[in-house]
Amino acid sequence: xxxxxxxxxxxxxxxxxxxxxxxxxxxxxxxxxxxxxxxxxxxxxxxxxxxxxxxxxxxxxxxxxxxxxxxxxxxxxxxxxxxxxxxxxxxxxxxxxxxxxxxxxxxxxxxxxxxxxxxxxxxxxxxxxxxxxxxxxxxxxxxxxxxxxxxxxxxxxxxxxxxxxxxxxxxxxxxxxxxxxxxxxxxxxxxxxxx
Ligand SMILES: [Zn+2]
Numbered sequence: 001x002x003x004x005x006x007x008x009x010x011x012x013x014x015x016x017x018x019x020x021x022x023x024x025x026x027x028x029x030x031x032x033x034x035x036x037x038x039x040x041x042x043x044x045x046x047x048x049x050x051x052x053x054x055x056x057x058x059x060x061x062x063x064x065x066x067x068x069x070x071x072x073x074x075x076x077x078x079x080x081x082x083x084x085x086x087x088x089x090x091x092x093x094x095x096x097x098x099x100x101x102x103x104x105x106x107x108x109x110x111x112x113x114x115x116x117x118x119x120x121x122x123x124x125x126x127x128x129x130x131x132x133x134x135x136x137x138x139x140x141x142x143x144x145x146x147x148x149x150x151x152x153x154x155x156x157x158x159x160x161x162x163x164x165x166x167x168x169x170x171x172x173x174x175x176x177x178x179x180x181x182x183x184x185x186x187x188x189x190x191x192x193x194x195x
């Protein structure tokens with residue numbers, strides 16, 4: 001099932017999401033994961049966090065392959081993208097010298113800004129079979145994970161840019177929050193009820 005994507009201005013995007021309970025029926029979890037992937041690919045996203053479909057739980061999916069392909073012309077060692085689901089993730093460490101990259105977000109259509117992030121992370125998470133992993137990620141894949149992880153903490157990339165830059169996009173954000181935004185996928189605005 002393809003969900004509409006919750007747009008900027010909805011309180012669910014500002015809330016800290018709750019852990020997915022260990023006793024959640026496997027079938028329910030698998031359905032949620034499948035819906036998350038379907039919704040992400042439909043919207044041509046490289047990552048999607050559950051709050052973005054209105055569910056305040058700690059789960060996100062990524063497929064960083066398109067981002068890594070876009071980035072191929074630099075001199076960095078070749079990086080391959082990954083497709084993966086992360087359940088109840090915990091950021092263990094973020095290290096290295098912060099680097100800038102222009103990010104966007106399916107919940108904030110039409111806005112792109114440079115965001116500083118550490119290049120190396122270690123994340124503890126459960127996979128789709130609830131097996132726990134602790135794994136290091138770097139570069140673009142780490143950035144996609146950091147962006148999605150932030151969603152679970154109620155943080156958006158627009159919260160991480162300077163006050164001056166934020167002032168410049170304030171009008172755009174206000175219009176999105178009022179429902180005046182379009183995307184080639186369905187958006188759900190604050191105050192809209194139901195699906
Ligand atoms: Zn986002």
